[in-house]
Amino acid sequence: xxxxxxxxxxxxxxxxxxxxxxxxxxxxxxxxxxxxxxxxxxxxxxxxxxxxxxxxxxxxxxxxxxxxxxxxxxxxxxxxxxxxxxxxxxxxxxxxxxxxxxxxxxxxxxxxxxxxxxxxxxxxxxxxxxxxxxxxxxxxxxxxxxxxxxxxxxxxx
Amino acid sequence: xxxxxxxxxxxxxxxxxxxxxxxxxxxxxxxxxxxxxxxxxxxxxxxxxxxxxxxxxxxxxxxxxxxxxxxxxxxxxxxxxxxxxxxxxxxxxxxxxxxxxxxxxxxxxxxxxxxxxxxxxxxxxxxxxxxxxxxxxxxxxxxxxxxxxxxxxxxxxxxxxxxxxxxxxxxxxxxxxxxxxxxxxxxxxxxxxxxxxxxxxxxxxxxxxxxxxxxxxxxxxxxxxxxxxxxxxxxxxxxxxxxxxxxxxxxxxxxxxxxxxxxxxxxxxxxxxx
Numbered sequence: 001x002x003x004x005x006x007x008x009x010x011x012x013x014x015x016x017x018x019x020x021x022x023x024x025x026x027x028x029x030x031x032x033x034x035x036x037x038x039x040x041x042x043x044x045x046x047x048x049x050x051x052x053x054x055x056x057x058x059x060x061x062x063x064x065x066x067x068x069x070x071x072x073x074x075x076x077x078x079x080x081x082x083x084x085x086x087x088x089x090x091x092x093x094x095x096x097x098x099x100x101x102x103x104x105x106x107x108x109x110x111x112x113x114x115x116x117x118x119x120x121x122x123x124x125x126x127x128x129x130x131x132x133x134x135x136x137x138x139x140x141x142x143x144x145x146x147x148x149x150x151x152x153x154x155x156x157x
Numbered sequence: 158x159x160x161x162x163x164x165x166x167x168x169x170x171x172x173x174x175x176x177x178x179x180x181x182x183x184x185x186x187x188x189x190x191x192x193x194x195x196x197x198x199x200x201x202x203x204x205x206x207x208x209x210x211x212x213x214x215x216x217x218x219x220x221x222x223x224x225x226x227x228x229x230x231x232x233x234x235x236x237x238x239x240x241x242x243x244x245x246x247x248x249x250x251x252x253x254x255x256x257x258x259x260x261x262x263x264x265x266x267x268x269x270x271x272x273x274x275x276x277x278x279x280x281x282x283x284x285x286x287x288x289x290x291x292x293x294x295x296x297x298x299x300x301x302x303x304x305x306x307x308x309x310x311x312x313x314x315x316x317x318x319x320x321x322x323x324x325x326x327x328x329x330x331x332x333x334x335x336x337x338x339x340x341x342x343x344x345x346x347x348x349x350x351x352x353x354x355x356x357x358x359x360x361x362x363x364x365x366x367x368x369x370x371x372x373x374x375x376x377x378x379x380x381x382x383x384x385x386x387x388x389x390x391x392x393x394x395x396x397x398x399x400x401x402x403x404x405x406x407x408x409x410x411x412x413x414x415x416x417x418x419x420x421x422x423x424x425x426x427x428x429x430x431x
Contacts, residue, residue: 002363002364002365003184005364006184006186006363006364007183007184007185007186010180010184010185011185014185065183065184066208066209066212067212096216099225099227099228099230100182100183100205100227101182101227101228103185
């Protein structure tokens with residue numbers, strides 16, 4: 001518990017220092033609870049998520065970093081590896097390929113990479129996975145684009 | 158002494174910049190007790206990488222004799238530690254049934270005390286009376302053993318004698334300043350005691366130091382031997398006596414082969430993916 005706190009505090013300081021360095025990620029720690037974080041990540045360019053801002057919620061276990069944080073999308077996203085309703089993310093490094101050398105910041109980077117490179121063979125969103133597996137890239141793109149517009153982009157007046 | 162040497166190695170063999178720029182990848186703090194994996198030579202705190210190998214082993218039904226480096230995924234078979242310039246020690250992954258330290262149930266009960274609110278025994282043992290009545294001038298013959306067990310539990314390591322003697326020495330020298338004790342008030346003496354132990358223990362116990370100081374003081378104030386003290390604590394905690402004290406140092410707990418890492422109780426949740 002104390003080890004996880006100490007480490008999260010280090011990450012917090014690092015995030016404050018690096019804020020400018022990674023314009024695609026904005027990590028914020030909950031005011032009252034260092035085990036709760038949210039992140040805003042930019043949809044990667046040349047993907048249907050480009051221009052969108054996606055919000056992630058982190059729940060960090062007391063055993064962190066020996067155990068991975070639990071991360072989910074708060075922003076609706078149409079992606080084969082993200083559960084459409086709960087926002088749960090299917091990503092090996094958040095499960096059995098976790099290493100304590102990952103940080104919340106690098107997990108965000110991994111999620112951005114996953115957005116750009118979906119894995120349709122282990123889908124949490126079957127509709128999305130099936131489109132890709134059937135080779136319907138256009139269908140996938142337009143669905144993903146629509147939801148990005150609806151949920152992840154600021155409404156234009 | 159060994160501590161100092163390790164720090165020297167750490168700062169001289171690492172990049173010329175400060176240690177802070179090359180922290181342990183697991184705790185992100187400056188490396189404490191520098192250790193390397195034997196193939197890729199990535200550096201970690203000894204305790205951090207050891208804990209990680211145990212976590213990995215606890216997830217495998219048949220723990221393998223190698224561990225993947227958290228940084229580069231290279232398979233490694235041992236952890237090199239205690240390098241002092243000419244010699245080093247090797248800890249083989251999961252070959253440690255003999256020399257790895259298994260917390261006994263007495264250690265576990267001590268650790269659990271640290272999860273309770275401080276002050277849960279204050280109405281039984283009166284620390285201020287201990288100081289007021291100069292009881293501290295009487296040596297406590299159980300203190301060494303009590304300290305050893307406490308530090309073992311907190312650090313989850315067996316060989317803590319150096320640290321134990323260090324802290325014991327600080328306590329002993331404090332308690333024997335007879336000439337001064339008449340002139341200063343008991344509050345001053347008590348604070349002096351707390352600050353001195355806190356300073357001595359903090360490098361090893363980190364965030365648990367304050368509570369540790371508290372527990373040492375309580376044990377001393379109780380005037381009880383270890384068994385009697387344990388009995389009072391356990392009764393207060395409301396646990397049924399599970400033979401905690403009787404088998405305190407029994408080696409017979411081999412059935413419980415896996416070392417206990419007290420924080421890791423909910424791992425199964427994360428195995429569901431396979």
